[in-house]
Amino acid sequence: MRIGVFGAGAIGGFVGGCLLSGGAEVTFVGRATRGAPWQRDGLRLTDLDGRDDHIPPERIEYSQTVSSLADCDLILLTVKSGQTAEAAQALSSVLRAGTPVLSLQNGIRNGATLQELLPSANILRGMVPFNVTSPGPAHLHRATEGIIAVEDDPVLVAAQRLFKAAGLGLDLSSDIEAVQWAKLLMNLNNAVNALSGLPLREQLATRDFRLCLALAQREALALLAAEGRIRPARLTPLPTRWLPPVLGLPDILFKVIAANMLKIDATARSSMADDLDAGRVTEVDWINGEVVALAARLGRKAPVNKRLCTLIKGAAVSKARAWAPVALLADLKQAADDA
Numbered sequence: 001m002r003i004g005v006f007g008a009g010a011i012g013g014f015v016g017g018c019l020l021s022g023g024a025e026v027t028f029v030g031r032a033t034r035g036a037p038w039q040r041d042g043l044r045l046t047d048l049d050g051r052d053d054h055i056p057p058e059r060i061e062y063s064q065t066v067s068s069l070a071d072c073d074l075i076l077l078t079v080k081s082g083q084t085a086e087a088a089q090a091l092s093s094v095l096r097a098g099t100p101v102l103s104l105q106n107g108i109r110n111g112a113t114l115q116e117l118l119p120s121a122n123i124l125r126g127m128v129p130f131n132v133t134s135p136g137p138a139h140l141h142r143a144t145e146g147i148i149a150v151e152d153d154p155v156l157v158a159a160q161r162l163f164k165a166a167g168l169g170l171d172l173s174s175d176i177e178a179v180q181w182a183k184l185l186m187n188l189n190n191a192v193n194a195l196s197g198l199p200l201r202e203q204l205a206t207r208d209f210r211l212c213l214a215l216a217q218r219e220a221l222a223l224l225a226a227e228g229r230i231r232p233a234r235l236t237p238l239p240t241r242w243l244p245p246v247l248g249l250p251d252i253l254f255k256v257i258a259a260n261m262l263k264i265d266a267t268a269r270s271s272m273a274d275d276l277d278a279g280r281v282t283e284v285d286w287i288n289g290e291v292v293a294l295a296a297r298l299g300r301k302a303p304v305n306k307r308l309c310t311l312i313k314g315a316a317v318s319k320a321r322a323w324a325p326v327a328l329l330a331d332l333k334q335a336a337d338d339a
Contacts, residue, residue, distance in 0.1 A: 001025070001159065001162060002027065002072045002073050002074075003016065003019055003024055003025065003026050003074050003075075003159075004026075004028075004068075004072035004074070005026060005027070005029065005030075006029045006030075006077050006078065007030060007077060007079030008030030008034060008062065009030060009078065009079075010271070010274075011104060012028070012030065012079075012104075013034070013140050014045060014132045015104065017053075017055060017140060018167055018168050019163070019166045019168070020055055020059065020060070021053045021055055021166060021167075022162065022167065024165070027063065027068050027072060028060070029062075029063050029066055032064050035060075035062035035063075035064070037136075037137035038062060039060055040057060042054055042059075042060070043055045043140065044136075044138060044140070045140055045141075046140075046142070047142035047143075048141075048145070048263055048264075049145075051167065066094055069094060072099070073099075073100070074102065074155060074159060075091070075102065076104055077104065077105065077110075078105065079105070080105070080280070080283055081106055081286035082281050082283065084103075084105065084114065085117060088114050088118050092118055095121055097121075098122055100122040100153070100155040101121045101123055102126050102156070103125050104148070106183070106187060106271075106283050106287060107184065107283065107286030107287060107290060108177070108181065109290070110286075111123055111124075111125040122155065124150060124156060125177075126148060126176070127149045127176070127180055127183045128146075128148050129144075129145075129147065129149070129186075130144045130145060130146040131143045131144040131200070133267050133268060133269065141267060143265050143268035144200070144262060144264050147168075147170070148168060148171065149170075149176065150171070150172060150173065151176035156170065156172060175233065177230060178231060179233045181224065181230050181233075182232040182233040182235045182240055184287060184290060184291075185217055185220055185240060186235065187287045188291070188305070188308075189204075189216075190283075190284075191272060191287070191288055191312050192308070193269065193270040193273055194275075194276050194282070194321065195308075195311055195315065196321075196322070196328070197321045197322035197323075199267065199269055200264050200270060201264045201265070202266075204254075204264070205251060206251075207248070207249075207254070207325075208325035208326050209329075210248065210254065211247065212325075212328050213247055214243075214245075214248055215329075215332050215333070216288065216332075219303075219304045221241060221244070223300065226300070238257075238261065271283070272284065276312070276315055279316075282312055284309050284312040284313065288308045292306045303336050303339035307335035
């Protein structure tokens with residue numbers, strides 16, 4: 001099975017790199033600025049559990065042209081959500097009919113977008129729970145824990161062996177949409193983290209920032225309950241509905257519970273924070289904006305998540321961030337009260 005990675009950024013580079021390190025045949029497609037250091041120095045892969053692999057440069061097949069994916073048996077799509085349509089258009093000219101394309105992207109809608117634009121492909125959906133940082137141009141580091149979840153499909157059953165050899169778990173799910181919504185609930189923190197200007201662990205150690213996340217999650221959970229079709233999967237030891245109350249616990253109690261819920265090292269930041277720093281378009285419309293869209297379909301409002309969308313877009317223009325926790329919490333509460 002030859003695997004192609006389209007969008008060889010942090011997630012695509014780490015997952016594809018692990019697969020390559022585990023013996024799989026992997027072709028990367030991405031920006032020249034990303035691939036040049038890998039092809040010069042090789043690629044170092046580390047994680048918070050002690051992994052430290054180095055892939056020599058001569059083993060890295062990296063290209064800027066999508067045509068290099070034409071002979072792949074499985075495509076991992078790891079571009080940002082805003083680039084999904086563009087990626088599908090590029091793939092449409094090179095993919096064989098029936099080629100499996102696995103979306104490992106944030107959000108809910110990317111699978112449907114891909115299926116509409118690539119009707120002859122076998123579109124599969126997945127969810128990557130962990131955060132990847134780039135300590136250096138040829139170094140990728142998994143900074144949080146979690147196992148990749150994908151929808152149950154014979155192609156991915158066959159791929160499990162390769163993922164196991166790569167040191168990556170691959171859970172097969174019969175309800176991947178429930179998994180995606182559970183991940184989205186966790187990702188509602190991306191905006192809070194980006195506005196805080198802090199690493200994830202430090203931000204989550206601050207109760208007022210956690211209360212901001214709790215407001216966004218409660219709003220989303222209430223809308224999902226009203227919609228009635230999706231019951232988010234459990235991605236942590238705690239049921240999803242318990243997350244907002246736990247976030248509101250005093251810092252000392254939260255620290256004890258969080259230690260058993262999710263491992264986060266000191267380097268972890270949200271991808272939204274990285275996007276703001278790099279001047280890239282963020283995925284806020286595919287995360288918090290998805291809650292706003294759900295509210296609109298139900299004839300309701302989602303003022304907290306709508307306000308977070310507005311603040312992130314404003315930060316992208318003004319470059320002003322580093323909200324004080326009490327100020328951000330007051331701002332979101334005011335948005336809810338005004339609505």
